[in-house]
Amino acid sequence: MDRLKTDCSQCAALCCLALAFDKGRDFAFDKNPGQPCPNLKHHLCSIHESLEEKGFPGCVKYDCLGSGNRVVQEVFAGRSWQDDPKLTRPMMEAFSGMREVHKRIDLLRAAETLPLEPADEQTRRDYLARLEQFHWSGPELNDFEVGMALEIDIFFHGLRRYVPR
Numbered sequence: 419m420d421r422l423k424t425d426c427s428q429c430a431a432l433c434c435l436a437l438a439f440d441k442g443r444d445f446a447f448d449k450n451p452g453q454p455c456p457n458l459k460h461h462l463c464s465i466h467e468s469l470e471e472k473g474f475p476g477c478v479k480y481d482c483l484g485s486g487n488r489v490v491q492e493v494f495a496g497r498s499w500q501d502d503p504k505l506t507r508p509m510m511e512a513f514s515g516m517r518e519v520h521k522r523i524d525l526l527r528a529a530e531t532l533p534l535e536p537a538d539e540q541t542r543r544d545y546l547a548r549l550e551q552f553h554w555s556g557p558e559l560n561d562f563e564v565g566m567a568l569e570i571d572i573f574f575h576g577l578r579r580y581v582p583r
């Protein structure tokens with residue numbers, strides 16, 4: 419299974435709930451974080467086929483890199499905030515944490531193309547395996563940004579010496 423593959427059918431419309439957007443070129447109205455989009459019908463977008471024409475190209479461009487479906491299935495066993503409103507906040511928080519995890523999976527994969535020394539290549543693979551294979555819980559995702567994400571970002575900083583200027 420490719421961890422970065424988005425599968426909206428296994429998600430609970432977390433992006434249409436959690437993310438904020440501003441009225442403008444990409445979105446036809448303002449939306450606050452945690453406000454379910456009024457175009458949402460259960461877990462589906464009611465204007466999915468005509469998003470561009472209706473003024474929502476931003477929704478077409480957005481890709482959570484598989485973090486929404488992973489949160490719903492791995493952390494919440496397929497449950498949804500729509501069936502149990504108590505889950506709204508924990509699901510939003512977990513989605514935020516998982517987006518950070520998946521952003522780093524994406525970057526760690528991209529670093530494969532750099533001519534890394536063996537020790538750095540091993541570190542890259544170790545981080546990637548941890549982020550992809552770990553079975554995350556909500557609290558662990560909440561801690562990710564102040565813990566392992568910082569470690570990985572320091573590692574990325576060190577990789578800049580491999581990037582041709």
Ligand code: SF4
Nearest residue numbers: 434455457458463477
């Ligand atoms: S317009 Fe559709 S895809 Fe965009 S946030 Fe609303 S429900 Fe989601």
